[in-house]
Amino acid sequence: MIEGIFVEGLIYSIMALGVFFTFRILDFPDLTVDGSFPMGAVIMAACLHGGIHPLTGLLLSFCGGLTAGAVTAAIHNKLKVPHLLAGILTMTMLYSVNIRILSNRANLPLLRVETLLTRVHDYTREFIPPEYASLLFFILVVFIIKKLLDLFFITDMGLVFGALGNNEQMVRVQGINPATLKLIGVGLSNGLVALSGAFAAQYQGFADINLGQGIVVTGLASVMLGEFLLKSNKISVLTLRVILGTILFKAIMYLGRYYGYYINMTPNDLKLIAGILIILSLGATNFKGIKKGSRS
Template sequence: MLEGIFVEGLIYAIMALGVFFTFRILDFPDLTVDGSFPLGAVIMATSLTAGQNPLFGLLLAFGGGVLAGFVTAAIHNRLKVPHLLAGILTMTMLYSVNIRILDNRANLPLLRVDTVLTHVTAAAGNLIPADWAALIFFIAVVLAIKLALDLFFHTDMGLVFGALGNNEQMVRVQGVNPATLKLIGVGLSNGLVALSGAFAAQYQGFADVNLGQGIVVSGLASVMLGEFIIKSNRIGLLTLRVILGAILFKAIMYLGRFYGYYINMTPNDLKLIAGILIIASLAVTNYRRIRGKGGTAA
């Protein structure tokens, strides 16, 4: 049970890191996530059932997510469509794209198909249980992604991304095209989200076009919960708290799913809980900001 919570939390932490990139770094509210998450899942499932190597499937899923992000950024840049509407348009179109990839089916099971996790379990042999082998694998994957992001944000381009989210005009003055940065940033963000969807499909044993419903809310909740755990402006701690927030969010959802019946709560109420968590996080953040200003003024 405990290892399952951590595994799911780590899988969704990859998605939350993508959401963190657009919402916190780029200041680009992006709803493409609800479409790119199942996109990664259906690409992965189709690739596996076609007999392709799982690593190749992961690369395809990541590439598909990057292309989805490119479409959103291009709609925003070229047509001057607001962030949210551009994301909604891409998300809506991706629903049909995902069904097409699944050959006009809504879902695809991965029974008797070799996945990354079956290879990990086989490699572990009888040394450790399968659940713990999966946990160790995802810890390694998430840490690798986190370290790659930390290194990226310390490069010149990474620093420019941070500046873009704070002051786009300043980036223009420096001779950098914000449209190009948004194209790259939103693409990378959705690539991570699709990669998370690919891992989720393998862990759950199926891909479904509806896997992305409410994913952006889960990502936001993870980001905001992490902000309560660690307060810092250092990028290494910022990415760490996103990961911890995703695990905490999954733990809260688990408690609501398995113990909520004591208060007549059903699985249908989980999205309500996620929304309340975000609202509470925003309220506490505003309270802290007001309190901080009052303290400074005093």
């Protein structure tokens, strides 16, 4: 069970990194996530059933998320729609798109097809049990993604993204179109989210169009929990704490699921718990701010 927490935490941390990118760096609260997460899952499932190589499937999932994010940013940029509404619009449209991708079905099991994980298990069968092979595989995947993101955020473009969330006027005075940056940023973020969805589908053994319900709350709660663990202004620490926060969040959810019945809690209450976690984190941050005498 313990490795289950870690594997799930690692898979969802890819999504949380996407949420961190939009919410924290771009200051663009993006709700597309609820649609792009299952989008990654259904694209992956459709690819696997169609006999497409899993790696190509991952790439297609990423591109799907990229497009979804770009659509949200374009609605926001061109029609001057507030970002929350733009995200909700795309998310709602994606619900139908996702059903189309699954050929008019609501879910698709992946039990008898070869996934990336079954391939990994085939290679490692002789050395380690499959659950630990999955754990090692996802540690490697998340490590690579984290390193790539860290590198991206110290490039010129990455730095400008940081400035955009801080001070949009500064970016415009610099001769850069903020609209183009938002298109790229929200796109990349949703690409990561879809990638996370693609891995989640393979790990759980099915793709479901309702996989994304409330996922943005999961992501946000993970980001906020992480912020309690470490303090820094270094990007490598910021991404690390998102990953740790997600694992912690998943651990809390596991505890709720397995031991919650002692206090009459059912799995249906978990979304309530996630919401309360966010409210508590916000409250604690405000409280700290008041103590310091500044509003942060």
